[in-house]
Amino acid sequence: MKPVSFDYSVPENSLAVVEHLKNAQGTAKIVAGNQSLGPMLNLRLVRTNALIDVGLLAEVRKCVVNQDNVFIGAGITHAEIEDGDVQDPTNGWMREAAGNIAYRAVRSRGTIGGSLCHADPAADWLIVLTGLKAFAIVQGLSSNRKLPVENFITGPFTNDLKEDEILMGVEVPKPSATAKWGYWKFMRQVGEFAKASAVIYHDEHKQITRCAIGALGRQPLLLHNPEKIFDGTLTPANAIKESLPDRDFAEMTMHVTAIERALSIARNRSEPGK
Amino acid sequence: MHEISMTVNGSVVQASVEPRTHLADFLRDDLLLTGTHLGCEQGVCGACTILVDGRPVRSCLTFACGCDGADIRTIEGLNDDPLMKQIQNAFCENHGLQCGYCTPGMLATAYDIVRRLPDIDDQQVRKELSGNLCRCTGYAGIVAAIRQVLDSGPENASVTPITRESTRFSELPKIEKKNPITEITVQGHPESLDISPEEITGVNLDKEVILELSNEKLWEIISDLPTVASCIPGMSLESVGDDGSVIGRLTIAVGPIKASFSGKGIVNFNPANTSGQLYGAGTDRLTRSKILASLSFNIEHFEENCSKLSLHVIYDIRGPLSQFGRKALVEEIADSLLKDITRSIVAKASGTEHKIPENRSFKVLPFMGTVLKSLIMRLFRQKKF
Ligand SMILES: Cc1cc2nc3c(=O)[nH]c(=O)nc-3n(C[C@H](O)[C@H](O)[C@H](O)COP(=O)(O)OP(=O)(O)OC[C@H]3O[C@@H](n4cnc5c(N)ncnc54)[C@H](O)[C@@H]3O)c2cc1C
Ligand code: FES
Ligand code: FES
Numbered sequence: 001m002k003p004v005s006f007d008y009s010v011p012e013n014s015l016a017v018v019e020h021l022k023n024a025q026g027t028a029k030i031v032a033g034n035q036s037l038g039p040m041l042n043l044r045l046v047r048t049n050a051l052i053d054v055g056l057l058a059e060v061r062k063c064v065v066n067q068d069n070v071f072i073g074a075g076i077t078h079a080e081i082e083d084g085d086v087q088d089p090t091n092g093w094m095r096e097a098a099g100n101i102a103y104r105a106v107r108s109r110g111t112i113g114g115s116l117c118h119a120d121p122a123a124d125w126l127i128v129l130t131g132l133k134a135f136a137i138v139q140g141l142s143s144n145r146k147l148p149v150e151n152f153i154t155g156p157f158t159n160d161l162k163e164d165e166i167l168m169g170v171e172v173p174k175p176s177a178t179a180k181w182g183y184w185k186f187m188r189q190v191g192e193f194a195k196a197s198a199v200i201y202h203d204e205h206k207q208i209t210r211c212a213i214g215a216l217g218r219q220p221l222l223l224h225n226p227e228k229i230f231d232g233t234l235t236p237a238n239a240i241k242e243s244l245p246d247r248d249f250a251e252m253t254m255h256v257t258a259i260e261r262a263l264s265i266a267r268n269r270s271e272p273g274k
Numbered sequence: 275m276h277e278i279s280m281t282v283n284g285s286v287v288q289a290s291v292e293p294r295t296h297l298a299d300f301l302r303d304d305l306l307l308t309g310t311h312l313g314c315e316q317g318v319c320g321a322c323t324i325l326v327d328g329r330p331v332r333s334c335l336t337f338a339c340g341c342d343g344a345d346i347r348t349i350e351g352l353n354d355d356p357l358m359k360q361i362q363n364a365f366c367e368n369h370g371l372q373c374g375y376c377t378p379g380m381l382a383t384a385y386d387i388v389r390r391l392p393d394i395d396d397q398q399v400r401k402e403l404s405g406n407l408c409r410c411t412g413y414a415g416i417v418a419a420i421r422q423v424l425d426s427g428p429e430n431a432s433v434t435p436i437t438r439e440s441t442r443f444s445e446l447p448k449i450e451k452k453n454p455i456t457e458i459t460v461q462g463h464p465e466s467l468d469i470s471p472e473e474i475t476g477v478n479l480d481k482e483v484i485l486e487l488s489n490e491k492l493w494e495i496i497s498d499l500p501t502v503a504s505c506i507p508g509m510s511l512e513s514v515g516d517d518g519s520v521i522g523r524l525t526i527a528v529g530p531i532k533a534s535f536s537g538k539g540i541v542n543f544n545p546a547n548t549s550g551q552l553y554g555a556g557t558d559r560l561t562r563s564k565i566l567a568s569l570s571f572n573i574e575h576f577e578e579n580c581s582k583l584s585l586h587v588i589y590d591i592r593g594p595l596s597q598f599g600r601k602a603l604v605e606e607i608a609d610s611l612l613k614d615i616t617r618s619i620v621a622k623a624s625g626t627e628h629k630i631p632e633n634r635s636f637k638v639l640p641f642m643g644t645v646l647k648s649l650i651m652r653l654f655r656q657k658k659f
Contacts, residue, residue, distance in 0.1 A: 001315065001594075002294060002296075005292065006293055008293035008340075009444035010440055010442065010443050011443060011446070012440075012443035020446055034335050035332070037530075038296075038317065038335035039335065040531065042315045043316065044561055045531045045533075045594055045595065045598075047560070051337075053340055055340060056438065056440040057440070058439070058440075102317075104386060105320065105329075105386075106405065108330055108331045109331050109332070109336065118529075119529065156603055156607070157529025157530065158528075158529045189404065190404035215602065217605050217606025251601075
């Protein structure tokens with residue numbers, strides 16, 4: 001099946017993008033890698049009057065290394081992160097996650113920003129960036145703002161962007177050298193969207209511990225008392241039960257297993273990138 | 275139409291393309307390069323994989339208009355490439371193809387694998403191949419072919435990844451306000467309902483809600499179809515028959531995905547034990563998706579002045595929307611809808627209106643009049659999503 005017909009434009013800068021969005025009043029959509037929008041357009045699950053292509057827009061294709069964090073442009077592809085073409089603030093954790101998204105041909109074009117904006121509850125970057133305590137950098141017509149990734153995603157397939165805003169990129173803090181990290185997802189088949197997933201991040205030096213589960217019907221869920229989950233005084237099963245009562249047994253088991261595996265990865269590997 | 279200029283298999287091609295034309299259609303229909311195959315057009319099968327700027331990409335998920343200035347290599351353009359020759363020979367020798375449908379995409383993927391990952395083992399070869407489906411060979415021959423190339427030392431690849439930058443920008447377009455299509459109006463009545471509730475199988479969902487309403491009052495509202503339908507966001511009832519049949523429409527949106535189901539259902543009420551059942555089928559003509567569902571409900575007294583509504587839903591989504599029918603997602607949507615519906619019911623009972631908050635993660639499209647319909651049949655339809 002083919003998409004309904006639409007207009008197409010390649011704006012020169014982000015200002016032109018937001019102006020266009022503003023004029024269009026909700027009838028135009030940004031496109032980056034087209035790896036999520038494309039299937040929905042082809043199936044006519046989404047119909048739009050215009051596409052604004054930011055796939056090659058210089059402002060979202062850049063990466064800036066700061067002292068405490070790295071800004072990764074929204075237009076950086078999964079493959080570029082996987083290959084280390086841009087600096088990985090986590091010394092390998094993000095590269096590893098990127099390499100396990102979909103298939104290489106999808107990673108060649110799919111972007112980190114597109115993934116966040118699309119906000120598929122089962123997507124990898126949603127949970128990974130939530131776990132890493134990253135921020136979304138958003139540009140509007142007259143101002144820009146910065147918000148935690150967990151607030152940027154507001155529900156299934158829904159983000160916090162206003163009609164005339166663009167996601168410029170994400171700011172990922174650099175973990176300290178002794179920080180621990182584990183990410184695990186369950187898929188029936190390689191490259192498929194996850195059925196359950198979990199991350200655990202423990203940075204003693206910075207006093208940050210986070211544990212999130214993903215592939216729910218909603219955005220990733222940050223669990224309470226992550227320190228206790230990490231040190232083993234709160235079992236994954238009890239941690240989930242507290243936040244997600246009345247889930248069926250099979251579903252619970254998958255999430256519990258995801259946390260257990262993420263924990264074991266985190267405990268068995270010491271520094272970032274190992 | 276959009277003007278583009280690109281290099282296809284080494285030659286410059288200039289063309290005027292409709293924006294919605296994807297690269298695979300452009301190559302096949304306009305340039306008659308039919309070596310690029312199409313299977314699913316949703317990124318899953320890999321048949322359309324070709325090299326764009328030296329990288330493997332899905333040509334079904336790449337618009338031709340987005341390839342201005344790009345370097346495109348299809349299978350036809352790799353005849354003289356020593357590495358591709360070596361891979362093709364290995365495929366021949368190892369039974370790496372049978373009908374050949376997947377082969378152009380397999381070869382593009384194989385080319386990328388041996389070039390990018392010369393040291394991988396068979397397990398990793400299989401992982402890298404997971405985005406290319408083959409219905410014939412069982413993959414063993416394909417893996418063996420790639421193994422043979424890796425073991426004998428891959429030839430040099432003449433195509434390598436390059437980074438492209440935009441050089442031509444669009445003027446800020448003048449926007450003509452046209453409303454996006456949100457529904458297709460159907461002539462006549464939706465299809466007849468030729469299923470029985472027993473035939474509806476699929477995902478099971480159980481929900482319970484407590485309402486601050488006596489069970490008598492709740493039953494009064496629920497057993498009155500027009501009233502209960504008006505409590506369901508996005509629903510409109512067209513007709514209610516004497517035999518319990520209802521015809522109506524439900525429109526909902528989840529993020530950017532919008533659907534409008536029209537269909538028919540049968541409602542049975544059992545006043546003796548304040549329970550009921552409804553089942554039905556609905557179709558979204560725009561996405562050609564279909565929903566079959568049944569719902570049983572039961573109202574019980576629950577503490578003073580409160581009642582418990584228990585729902586058991588079975589749903590089956592078919593067609594393109596089915597990929598959004600995963601239980602976790604449907605459950606999330608059902609929970610939120612249920613919240614709105616119960617608030618509306620409670621508000622209705624007390625004579626006030628419950629306003630559905632704007633800007634929530636899934637919302638019902640602006641709707642026409644109020645009305646009725648198989649209350650929960652719609653309710654479950656919403657869950658479908
Ligand atoms: C077969 C297949 C399997 C997949 N498997 C997985 C998987 O296992 N895990 C996973 O995480 N993902 C998976 N994906 C999705 C993939 O990662 C996509 O690349 C990604 O979700 C979207 O990125 P994109 O650049 O292609 O975005 P697009 O499809 O171009 O856009 C997606 C949405 O984001 C909006 N958008 C894009 N960029 C911006 C921006 N800068 N500012 C504002 N809005 C923007 C668009 O308007 C659109 O609504 C899969 C995709 C396919 C086709
Ligand atoms: S046709 Fe492109 S991936 Fe199936
Ligand atoms: S050879 Fe027939 S599909 Fe692969």
